[in-house]
Amino acid sequence: MSRSAPWRRFADAASAGPVAEARAPAAGNTAGGALPAGTSPARTHLHGPALLAAAVRARAGFRPATGSGAVTLDFRLAAAAGVCWATALGLPHAPRGTAFVLAALLFAAVLAMLLRMVFRPSGGWLRATGLVLCSAAALAALVLGIRQAERLSGPIRQAVDAGATVTVRLTAHADAARTGRAGKFPGAAARYQFRAEIHQATFGGRRFAAATPVLLIGDSSWAQARYGDELAAAGKLVRAGAGPVEALLIASTGFRRVGVPPVAAAVNALREAFIGSTGTLPPDARALLPGMVLGDRSQQPEDLAEAMRIAGLTHLMAVSGANCSYVLGAVYLLAALCRLPRPLRGLLGLVALGGFVILVRPEPSVLRAAAMGSIGVFALLAGRRRASLAFLCLSVIVLLLADPWLAASYGFLLSVLATLGLVLFGERCSRWLQRFLPKLLADALSLPLAAQVFCTPVVVMLQPGLPLYAVAANVLAAPVVPVVTISGMAAVMLAPVWPWMASIAVQLAGGLCLWVGLVARMVAVWPAASFPWPEGVPGAVLALLAGLLVLSLLFLGSRLPAAWHRSAAGGTAAWLQHRRRAHAGRLLPHRGAAIPAGIRHGSARHRTALLLGLLGLAAAASGIAVAVLARGGETPKWVLAVCDVGQGDGLVLNAGEGSAVVVDTGPEPAPMDRCLRRLGVDRIELLVLTHMHLDHYGGLAGALDHRKVGTVLVGSSRAELPDPVVETLADAGATAQRGSAGMAGSYGSLRWEVLWPGAGRPPPEENDASLVLRVDTASGPGAALTMLLTGDLESEAAAALLARLGPALPAVDVLKISHHGARNGGSRLIQALRPKAAVISAGRGNDYGHPAPEILAALEREQVPVFRTDLLGTILLSADGGRLEIAALR
Structure with a gap:
């Protein structure tokens, strides 16, 4: 066989499309123009890029769906989308100019592969795949390089x-x-x-x-x-x-x-008129309606926001692909009722989607949602459901080329995962559930279930704690969401021309929003509504295993009854036929007679599916058991714990036997409560709130939940403390006293002293009024450890503190970098103290750029190792034999 034979077969397969297959005569049929034996069909002549594209389609694609009703998804663009994503994710962190260098190398590789394909057309499948992937990566690198150059060009x-x-x-x-x-x-x-x-x-x-x-x-x-x-x-x-x-x-x-711009002015007027028209609605409806229609959360109170989070309904308050789908679906349905052609229906739908995007703001998240929501319309226009996955991958590629920085966005990842779950398992879950439930209910359950299984591993990394009843809450709330979206949009558009009808639409949408708020508040108080879950990568893996377990159970539950039914029915029919033939003399029964195939107790395929399913269940159950047991093990020894509370401070010092000194409580109650529970703290001997910013006192209720508290010290530049602090302390039976330099005490092996601010009038700036504590511990021979906890002290106040300490400047083992590593914290304390280690408490992906590059550079110059909660999660520090030990509590 010649070297070009594989390529010719490649081209032959590429040139044979679904239409040619449909028209080809059946094998062995020589009538109706069939080809004589020994001859081959005329080859479609394709040249250049057309031949290459057809070859790639034939070799990398899937066969068209058969008439059995099965839908075969198209994975041809999945690898290209993944390569684009990886390129856009990694290159922004590389030195500037790397993107252009990589793009040049990849384009050179693409050119070399094209030339090799022309002159040596063997090994087509691997080469064509490499060509597509290199082209995708090269294009992503080139676009990213151009965008980076544009952003900082000139002075x-x-x-x-x-x-x-x-x-x-x-x-x-x-x-x-x-x-x-x-x-x-x-x-x-x-x-x-x-x-x-x-x-x-x-x-x-x-x-x-x-x-x-x-x-x-x-x-x-x-x-x-x-x-x-x-x-x-x-x-x-x-x-x-x-x-x-x-x-x-x-x-x-x-x-x-x-x-x-005139368009922006008109849109702003429409939005403000709609939000103003909600003023007559009940509080929950007034808070939810602007968010569910326009993505505006400005009127949502904290208690309702927390209930929506626990119930897994937060996504309803942002414009998502579902909202875009409702708008597209409504317009498409109206166009269909008017008997408009399918292309025109799709065009009208896209025009409506464009108007919707402008109305709710064409921000990256909205554009992302519009792209994901339009996948169904494109698949519908293509006339084949198998195109939905291809359009999803194409949307990912287009969005990443338009904004490469989406690659690092959790919102983008969740949107893609939710859509992928619906594409891959939405219809399958519905079919599986229909074995036990009516079709309407199965359809309602399948969509949130498929999306939840794919999104949960990412959600638990962002916010540990599993919304246990999220699927149930979404099923209860989902029926009203399309009506709220369509009614709300109708109210927005009718307000300038028909205010009376617009007010009716607002009342209708607002009434349905009350139901959403009721579901959220009801589900949020159910037992274990926010189920504790491991943090970080282990939690994500555990969530993935749990999702696979759920899907496996659904699959087995749908398959096993059908297999048993087919086995019993087939075996009975075959046995009856066997007996009839025996009595008729056509088959003499004897001891060694062959048993018909239908009697063999089901098929090997069903037994194999059962075995694989049971093995999958066993693996998932084992993984869950191992993770749970590992999570329940002993916490490593610790002296200082820097809790992962997000963008804030929450530090815990071990006072022994379940007691601790707590310095700040983070911005929210749940993370601080979870950290103290995992550390086994049930009594707070000393509670210090360094200053009155929410990211330091917001989690106070969580710290005091079911815990006894002793002394409470606070720092502030203001005469009055915030009402939430006063009320929460009163509920716990505690009172606060102002801290100042010279205060000191001890609990177990801990000795503490306040170094700043001095007695008298505190500094006028709240950050500079932060209480600064020195803490010493001696838990055993050679285990002394000195820590300096600095709150949000800024550079000028740090200089004043150093001047006050003078010769009494302490030797510090661990320095808590002030203000989450912000620039205004300065580097004077780092240079003066030169600690053995530094810790920074900052939120993952925070909007402030904490910690600042200048602070990290100062730590590097002084050769001080730094440990960050945004990278490690909760950090545990201890000392053993004069050696500082660091561990991450995942």
Whole structure:
């Protein structure tokens, strides 16, 4: 056989499409123009790229679905999407210019493979696959390199590197939203933030054009900034590192609105009119309706938000692919009722989707949702359900090319996983459930179940704790969500022209929102509604095993009854036929007579499926048991625990026998409570709230839940403490006293002393009023450990503390870096103390860029190893024989 024979077979297979297969005569049939024996069909002549594309389709694709009703999914773009994702995920962290170098190398490889295919057309399948994957990676690298170059081209790079104060003109890419972390004590100014793009800046007396995405952070004067506004302001640039924005812009002035595009002005008016029309609704409906229709959570109270989170309904408060699907479906259905052609229906649906995206803001999350929600429409236009997976992969590729930084977004990952779950298992789960449930209920259960199984491993990494009743809550809430979406959108569009009808639509949607709120509040108080779950990668693996267990049970439950039924029916029929033939004399029965195939107690295929299913169940159960037992083991020894509480501080010092000294409690109750439970703390001898910012006192209720508390010390620049602090302490029977330098005490092996602030009037800035504690421990010979806990102390106050200590400057083993590693914490304490180790408590993917590169660089210069909760989770420190030991509590 010649070397070109494999390629010719490759081309022959590529040139034979579904139409040719349908028209080909059956094997052995020589009538109707069948080809004589020994001849071959005429080969379709394809040249160049067409031949290559056809060959790749034939070799890498799947056969068309048969008439049996089975749907074969198309995986041909999955590998290309994965390569694009991996490229976009890794390259932003590489040195600048790496993307262009990689793109050049990959394009050279693509050219070499094309030339080899032309001159040596053997090994087609592997080469064609490599060609596609290299082309996808090269394109992703090239686009990322171009985008990186655009973002910091010109003098803006020097301004960002220098952390300079600049005057800018920028375009808002989102509405200003109040942050949940800054300024959380009475009388403090609220902080607002939004994404924007600087298109003109003035730095060093020079004005220049730019295209730099930033996260703007400003005071309450920025509350009225809206999407699409062109604004002029001044502020300080702070580098944000690799991510969707290049820098933070800390506004030092208010803004001046330079202009508003007409479309943005019209959309803003519609949104504000709709939100204003919800004022007559009950509180829960008024809080939920803007979020479910427009993704606006500004009116949602904290208790309802927490109930929605526990019930697994938070996704209803953001614009998702489901909302886009409802809009597309409604328009498509109306067009179908008008008997419009299928292409026109799809076009109208896409036009409606574009209007919906503009109305709810074309932010990255909304564009992502629109792309995912449109997959079904494209599959419908293609006339084949098997195209849905291909369109999902194509959407991933297009979105990553449009915004490569989506690759590191958990929201993007969850959207893709949810859609993938629906594509792969939505219909299958429905079929499996129909063995036990009516079709309507099976369909309702299958969608949230398929999405939940795929998304849960990622969700538990972001927020440990499994919403145990999420599927049930979604089934209860799901029937009203489409009506809320469509009614709400109708109200938005009718308000300018038919206010009376718009108010009816608002009342209808609001009434249904009450049901969603009722479901959330009801499910949130069910027993074990937020089931404790391991953190990090082990928790994700355990969640994946649990999901596979659920799917395996559904599959076996749907298959086994059918197999038994077929076996019994087939065996009985075959036995009766066997007996009839025996009595008729056509088959003489005797001891060695062959038993008909149908009597062989079912088929080997069913027994194999049963065996594999049982093995899968055993593996999943073993994995769950191992993980649970491992989780229930002893906690490693520890002196200091830096709890993973997100973007905040929560530190625990071991006082022995279930008691501890707790310094700050993080922003939310649940993480702090979970950390103390895992550490076995049931009594707090000393509770220290270093200062009155929510990321340090917000978890107070969780720390005090079912625990006794002794002394409470607080620091603040204000005369009055926040009401939540006072009320929570009163409920626990505790009172707070102001801490100041000179206070000291001991509990077990712990000795503590307050070093800052001095007695008298505290510093005017809340961060600088943070209590600074020195803690010493001596749990055994050679195990002395000295720690300095600094709250959110900023650079000037740190310098004053060092000046006050003077010769009494302590030797420190462990330094808690102040203010989560922010730049304003400075590096003076690091340089003066040179500790053996440093710890930083910061939230994963926080919006502030903590810890700052400057702080990490200072630690590196002083050769101080640093341990971060955003990377390690909860950190445990201990000392043994003069050696500092670090462990991560996963």
